[in-house]
Amino acid sequence: MKALLKWVLYLMSGLLVIVAALLIYVQNSWDRTFDVPLDKTFQVAMTPDAVENGRYLVYGPAHCAYCHTTKDKWAALDAGEYVPLSGGNYWDFEIGRITSSNLTPDMHTGIGGYTDAELKRALRANVSQKGRALFPLMDFHLMSDQDIHDVIAYLRSQPPVENEVPDNNFNLLGKAIMSFGMGPVDWGEGASRYRPDRDDIIEYGAYLANNVTACMACHTERDLKDGSYIGERFAGGFPMSSSEPGMVYVTPNITPDPETGIMFGWTEEAFVQRFLAGRVYPDSPMPWAAYARMTEDDLKAIYVYLISLEPIRKDTGPIYTAAK
Ligand code: HEC
Ligand code: HEC
Incomplete structure (x- = not known):
């Protein structure tokens, strides 16, 4: 009987060590970053046509505006206004609260310090400027180069708005998924990077x-x-x-x-x-x-x-x- 008890104790402490090790691993690696290549020389052309098409996409078909503004601005958006993309909208999922980023060119709280290449990589590969996997709410991986460049040109053309947005608040399940599951999107270099002809x-x-x-x-x-x-x-x-x-x-x-x-x-x-x-x-x-x-x-x-x-x-x- 005693021997059995001893074994049960060994087993339980072994399990505890494994659980503790997993927890420590998750706490340390949930915000791991990925090394997704960047074309450091890349810069978009800021032509009036590019900014205009970018604005059409952001407030129209690609609806970036509805996620990158808070819900109290939706009435203004619905009325056709061009509300600044200052972020702060949030979603409560099983894994915690995800908050959208400030996409105005503010240097400290927005994308002012991001390069065009980092913005393009965020849309293509779904990683943040720092290389962390973004929660997959954005499906623009196969948007054409031209459209992505025009969206970036528009983002750059907005007036900066200072608005500090809170970090995502993952619970333990969220951190575990970030540690083990979530990663960059493999969008397949070269696949569908061109916008099909409108006649087709x-x-x-x-x-x-x-x-x-x-x-x-x-x-x-x-x-x-x-x-x-x-x-x-x-x-x-x-x-x-x-x-x-x-x-x-x-x-x-x-x-x-x-x-x-x-x-x-x-x-x-x-x-x-x-x-x-x-x-x-x-x-x-x-x-x-x-x-x-x-x-x-x-x-x-x-x-x-x-x-x-x-x-x-x-x-x-x-x-x-x-x-x-
Ligand atoms: C963010 C999520 C979301 C996106 C993106 C979205 N839908 Fe919907 N759609 C919904 C939901 C939720 C409903 C049901 C509520 C409603 O009718 O508004 C709906 C309803 C509809 C309906 C039924 C409307 C009716 O009056 O019966 C149609 C048709 C539709 N969507 C087509 C589309 C098309 C086409 C697109 C892309 C251009 C699209 N949806 C994009 C979430 C979405
Ligand atoms: C369905 C909602 C949704 C839509 C639509 C959306 N976004 Fe986002 N976006 C988010 C959320 C939420 C985050 C933050 C995700 C995270 O931190 O894991 C984000 C993050 C980003 C980031 C990363 C910023 C950083 O800090 O690295 C960029 C860039 C971005 N979005 C640009 C855009 C653009 C451009 C569009 C339109 C073409 C767009 N988003 C449309 C919800 C959305």
């Missing part, structure tokens, strides 16, 4: 829906712990929190399935009008008003692409419902 409407719509507007990022089921995709693309079913505790929005299926696709039967005109009309649910996480700033040609390209998709039968249930 399906290709161009695919580019917008996947690489710029992020329709795919929300209308696909994902694992909330690390952002990975677990459902069929564009088939919806991804629950997103609402400001009402206990209630969630569930993204609808936007593939052209006759029974379960929410857009089935919509004409191009109905689609464009739906987007120009803006939000129906007051706190829907979908950046409706950003898309309403898009040109009709860009909206039509997205429509043509979406109805060309393989229909996927997936009933995503009610759009606004109690969280499971």
Whole structure:
């Protein structure tokens, strides 16, 4: 009996040592950095055309503005104002609180001290200026070089706003995921770095829906712990929190399935009008008003692409419902 007790004690202390070692490892490595190459000589051209297209992308299709401003500014954004991108919006996930960065060129609290290459790397490879993996909320890895450069030109052209944004506040699970799981995105050098020709409407719509507007990022089921995709693309079913505790929005299926696709039967005109009309649910996480700033040609390209998709039968249930 005594011998058995001794062994149990040995085993338990062994386990304790392992757990303690893991905890120490996680505490020390959650903010590890990655060595993702930088083209140090890279600089964007600050032409008026570049700044104008960058502004269109930031407040329109790429909707950077809705994440990089606090929610109290959304009414102004919805009204078409160009609110400065001073950051501070936050999301409470299972892994802790993630806060968006100040993207105005302030030297101390914004991107004033970042190089163009570091900004481009943040969008392509999803690492911060310091090389830490960013929580995967941004899906711009395959945006074209030209569009990324224009976005950077616009960011540089804004007036600096001093706004110190708090660091992310990860809990233990978050730190463990940062230590073991999260890393830079391998976006595949050379893959889809060019914006398709607008005349090639399906290709161009695919580019917008996947690489710029992020329709795919929300209308696909994902694992909330690390952002990975677990459902069929564009088939919806991804629950997103609402400001009402206990209630969630569930993204609808936007593939052209006759029974379960929410857009089935919509004409191009109905689609464009739906987007120009803006939000129906007051706190829907979908950046409706950003898309309403898009040109009709860009909206039509997205429509043509979406109805060309393989229909996927997936009933995503009610759009606004109690969280499971
Ligand atoms: C869905 C919300 C969302 C959208 C859309 C979004 N961002 Fe972000 N962005 C964030 C969050 C949150 C962080 C901080 C993530 C972290 O620290 O892990 C961030 C971080 C960044 C960083 C890294 C800054 C640093 O400190 O290194 C850059 C650069 C950036 N965003 C640029 C953009 C640009 C440009 C766009 C539009 C093309 C954009 N973001 C759109 C949420 C968003
Ligand atoms: C940040 C997440 C997010 C993004 C990005 C997003 N959606 Fe949504 N979408 C939602 C949510 C949540 C709903 C349900 C609530 C609502 O209707 O506003 C929704 C609803 C819809 C609906 C149904 C509207 C209706 O009136 O029945 C359509 C169609 C749609 N989205 C298409 C798109 C397209 C196309 C894009 C890209 C241009 C897109 N969404 C981008 C989250 C998103």
